[in-house]
Amino acid sequence: MNTSLDISQDKSLLWLMAVACGLCAGANYYCQPLIHSIQQYFNVPESQVALTVTFAQVSYALGLLFIVPVGDIVNKTKFIPLLMFFAAIGLFLCAFAVNLPMLWLGTVIVGLFSVAAQVLIPLAAMAVKPEKTGEVLGFLMSGLLVGLLLSTSLAGLLSNLFNWKLIYVVSAVLMLILAFLLKAKLPHIAVFKMSYANIFRSMALLLKEEPRLGLRALVGGFAFAAMSILFSTIAVLLTSSPFNLSDVLVGVVTLIGVFGALATAKIGKIADQGHTQSLTWIGLLVLAISWLFFYWGGQYLFSYIIGYGVISLGLTIVHTSNQNIIFRLRPDAKSRINSIYMTAYFIGGACGSALGVYSWHHGGWSMTCLAGLCLVTCSALFALLDQLYHNKARLI
Known part of the structure; x- marks a missing residue:
């Protein structure tokens, strides 16, 4: 290179x-x-x-x-x-x-x-x-x-x-x-x-040799799962009473997430200064707060819109911090690292969508919000494990 x-x-x-x-x-x-x-x-x-x-x-x-x-x-x-x-x-x-x-x-x-x-x-x-x-x-x-x-x-x-x-x-x-x-x-x-077959052997070795890759993949996967709950429930919630929105207006509601996305470059600059751990916890806190807005959003559209903007920002902060960390692990394996991370990320998304449907049918919007908060808690648990491992590695 x-x-x-x-x-x-x-x-x-x-x-x-x-x-x-x-x-x-x-x-x-x-x-x-x-x-x-x-x-x-x-x-x-x-x-x-x-x-x-x-x-x-x-x-x-x-x-x-x-x-x-x-x-x-x-x-x-x-x-x-x-x-x-x-x-x-x-x-x-x-x-x-x-x-x-x-x-x-x-x-x-x-x-x-x-x-x-x-x-x-x-x-x-x-x-x-x-x-x-x-x-x-x-x-x-x-x-x-x-x-x-x-x-x-x-x-x-x-x-x-x-x-x-x-x-x-x-x-x-x-x-x-x-x-x-x-x-x-x-x-x-x-x-x-490297041969194509050896790629996958090396990916398994990467997970073994770089524990932070697996931990950060789980942090990202659970965080994306928390947001993906909304993908499978937003239409059924906002097109029913008391909102009764049209399909086009449901799509307009999601546009508030663009503001979180546009903040990514600024968040990346902060991560470059070595603040990835602090950013991770800030992002997880923002994700947790978003579910309080969503809880009230079951009755108030304005609260739901704020929640969607907040959760988009929180996910952006966590995801950007994760990428800043994992891409510094092994300069010779960035595509394989990204493959591992993003596969876990989208598996989390698929599971979150499925959990959203299950929660909605078995406990309504309150159960859906509780499920979202539980997923954020799981993400925070793996962030804590990652921080403990990183601090221990620095002492060795």
Whole structure:
């Protein structure tokens, strides 16, 4: 690796990378607000269309586990645009699907290859001076989170104004344009010689040799699970009494999370100054406080909106602190480290969504809020274990 390389000075490249992260992250969520429109278009049971969301989540998790680690052993300058090209193919398949299985195929392809963002982020960590790591990763995470938060709102808006397929066409075209631009601008980073099979052996070894990686992955997984409870309950809560909001307005409520996402770069700067432990605890405290707002949000919309903004900020703080720590562990294994961390992160998200549905059906909104607070407590427990291990290691 060229240690003099520092992409933090190239603002145009950073913006391209941030937009690419947002587009890739958002591409996997377009189907969520379009279930009803897709069901009417193909005239099939809504339960079948709902499987599209499951296919998107499962294929993305598989991409994290089996594709992202490859970033350590191939030329990322070519690999990232190639992943985005295949993601664009998947988006076009969704846009021109003539039946539901074709939509499912396109969704799976998008899920597998939209993990390009999770290869871009380790590349950025390798192509920047150590003291700028948090700032640059924070900027890219801002793009990723904004893209994720805007994706469902834009998909729903374009569907209402035009056609549900339009978001897929627009996204595919933008994906191809960004892939072309990135191929010309991404820096070349030295690759490490290793077979594909050895990648997974080395990942198991990483978890054994770097306990903080596993602990921080659990901190992130439980924190994301706490927020993911909202993904599976927001529609059923806000479209029923006393709120009775339309689908479009439910999407508008989530836009408050953009403000938390935009704070990521600033949080990254603070993390670069060595305050990751303090930031972690602040983030966990913010997450816990958010569930107090959500509890009252069962009756007052304003409280729910504040809670959504607060939980987005808390998750951003925790996630940025985690990444600042894990990417400093092993400079030669950033893609594999990111694969381990993000796989745990999204497994946590999937479990949180499932727990949200279970809590809602067995105890209503009060039980849902209690479940969210319990997940934050679990995240705090692993943060405490990480801090104890780190303090012990410093004394040795």
